[in-house]
Amino acid sequence: MLNIEIVSDIVCPWCFIGTRRLATAIAQVRTTHPDFVCRKIWRPFFLNPDTPPQGEPYLPFLIEKFGSRERVESIFAHVRNAGQAYALDYAFEKIQVRANTLQAHRLIALAQTDGADATPLVDALFAAQFQHGRNVGDRGELLAIATACGYPAEAVRVFLAGDDNTLEVRALEREGRRLGINMVPTFILDGRRIIVGAEDPAVLAAGIREVLAAQK
Structure with a gap:
């Protein structure tokens, strides 16, 4: 079992592509390591x-930036x-709001409770x-x-109405920055x-294979 930590933000378009590139990489690894399992x-x-x-x-935010x-x-x-290679069709013209993603990250953290896989979410x-x-x-x-x-x-609904795990999510984000992570996606193998x-x-x-070799 290999843990793959994916540092990302829901409003990062390259992070969406990164999820598909990671899935492709995992498939490639399994051609040489058919029993490879990751979390x-x-x-x-x-x-x-x-x-x-x-x-x-x-x-307007993007134009100013x-x-x-x-x-x-x-x-x-x-x-x-870049997304077309992974059947990702971006519809930037539909996006009206530059979203604050704290609530989305709270929801993802909730979905990962007890080691559950939050990838579909x-x-x-x-x-x-x-x-x-x-x-x-x-929230709606x-x-x-x-x-x-x-x-x-x-x-x-009850969870999103409250503030459970907010401090933990913010602390995890700060921890990543302390580790020097300032670009996403970042993959920690x-x-x-x-x-x-x-x-x-x-x-x-190649990175995954290197880590697998080091585990032996």
Whole structure:
């Protein structure tokens, strides 16, 4: 069993691609290690830590950040081209809100209770953000997404209405930054090998194989 920690943020378009590149890398590893088993652990990162709790208009923020509408559209095109190889169709034009992702990270942490796999929920959150333009900072939207993934609606509603695990999520995010993580996605393999960025699957697969060899 190999733990793969994935430091990411739901509003990071490259993190969505990173999930697909990791899945491809795992498939590649299994061609030489057919019994390979891993556990994905999702760790929080706030790509835009200054985002207001209620969010703010998406496109104006990006234009201010990158300097022009033309530059933003160029970035969108680059991401779309990269996503096509993994059947990811980005719909940036649907995104209206630059979301604060604290609540989404709280929900992911809840889904990982007792070592459960939160990957289906994470995939649904990325799809909601980048393919459907839903506000992944809104508690009502998060409730609907979690319910569609099979989580009990009332339990999730009560959880999102409170602040359980908020301090823990913030502490985990700060811990990542103390470790020097300032770019996402970042992959931590077995706590010893760090790969930064949505790297090519071959790079991720090579890293996994290195860690497996070191375990022997």
